[in-house]
Amino acid sequence: METPEQRIQIAVQKTGRLTDHSIDLLERCGLKLTRSKDQLICYGENMPIDLLLVRDDDIPGLVGEDVCDLGICGLNVVEEKRLTRESEGRETSFKQVFELDFGHCRLALAAPDSVEYEGPSSLENTRIATSYVGLLNQFLSTNGINAEAVYFSGAVEIAPKLGRAEYICDLVSTGGTLKANGLREVETLLNSEAVVIQTQKPLGAEKQALVDKILQRLDGVLQVRESKYIMLHAPKSALAEIRALLPGSEAPTVLSLDGSDDKVAVHAVCRENVFWETLENLKAAGASSLLVLPVEKMLA
Ligand code: ATP
Ligand code: ZN
Numbered sequence: 001m002e003t004p005e006q007r008i009q010i011a012v013q014k015t016g017r018l019t020d021h022s023i024d025l026l027e028r029c030g031l032k033l034t035r036s037k038d039q040l041i042c043y044g045e046n047m048p049i050d051l052l053l054v055r056d057d058d059i060p061g062l063v064g065e066d067v068c069d070l071g072i073c074g075l076n077v078v079e080e081k082r083l084t085r086e087s088e089g090r091e092t093s094f095k096q097v098f099e100l101d102f103g104h105c106r107l108a109l110a111a112p113d114s115v116e117y118e119g120p121s122s123l124e125n126t127r128i129a130t131s132y133v134g135l136l137n138q139f140l141s142t143n144g145i146n147a148e149a150v151y152f153s154g155a156v157e158i159a160p161k162l163g164r165a166e167y168i169c170d171l172v173s174t175g176g177t178l179k180a181n182g183l184r185e186v187e188t189l190l191n192s193e194a195v196v197i198q199t200q201k202p203l204g205a206e207k208q209a210l211v212d213k214i215l216q217r218l219d220g221v222l223q224v225r226e227s228k229y230i231m232l233h234a235p236k237s238a239l240a241e242i243r244a245l246l247p248g249s250e251a252p253t254v255l256s257l258d259g260s261d262d263k264v265a266v267h268a269v270c271r272e273n274v275f276w277e278t279l280e281n282l283k284a285a286g287a288s289s290l291l292v293l294p295v296e297k298m299l300a
Contacts, residue, residue, distance in 0.1 A: 107170070230274055231293070
């Protein structure tokens with residue numbers, strides 16, 4: 001077995017909104033995992049890759065401090081960490097490599113229903129409760145507003161009721177929590193989703209090759225999600241129109257059909273979902289024998 005130095009460490013959220021998606025994604029890259037008894041590590045059985053299960057807020061730090069080679073967490077956490085480091089005069093020591101299309105949310109500024117909001121100037125000389133002091137201060141300084149960020153580690157939405165702040169700045173997805181607390185969204189500071197971050201530390205050749213491999217597989221899994229393989233027969237005269245109708249496809253393969261001079265078979269990978277409307281439009285353009293298949297794996 002490899003020494004820990006040779007194994008890749010990936011930091012993922014231990015329990016929370018990102019956990020299942022993160023683990024599922026890595027399993028779809030071909031990683032077989034077993035959890036340690038204390039539930040803090042998932043060992044890769046078939047690849048020298050282990051997952052460290054931690055709080056999401058710790059992930060950029062762990063990747064930045066070279067404890068982990070890769071990490072999966074929300075862009076909100078990544079950006080907040082970057083700004084905090086910047087304010088301390090330190091450089092960011094991790095880089096962002098992929099957006100993962102899950103964990104979608106936004107960092108929003110919300111006002112109590114009773115308070116009139118006429119734009120950022122309404123925030124002047126107010127107190128705003130948040131767990132995202134860095135991102136909030138960036139917004140305030142961009143807008144030239146003088147306001148106080150009051151740090152709350154959780155339950156930010158109750159701050160106005162407690163008289164601790166006039167506004168709040170928190171993560172929102174559906175807006176249900178805000179509504180239940182008599183608040184409404186007035187500004188969006190950041191649109192966020194889960195991302196993969198990578199250490200900036202130079203890795204040994206073997207380890208780097210493994211990191212590249214897992215990133216390439218992740219890219220493949222992400223591309224495959226919406227991709228479809230489409231097969232159809234088309235009159236040669238309609239080929240240009242049919243090609244234009246294929247959603248997100250690169251050069252399709254055009255094959256001759258045995259015993260037919262005027263018809264060809266067209267095979268294409270479509271990088272976007274193929275809807276019934278698309279098939280109906282293709283049929284109207286002259287296509288026949290249409291077949292759409294899911295793509296399981298893809299390697300560019
Ligand atoms: P811990 O710090 O224990 O890991 P947490 O309470 O900070 O957990 P979750 O609530 O599970 O974490 O959120 C994790 C991430 O999920 C957030 O940082 C954000 O990127 C994303 N997310 C998506 N939708 C929401 C939402 N409605 N509220 C909060 N986070 C959301
Ligand atoms: Zn957290």
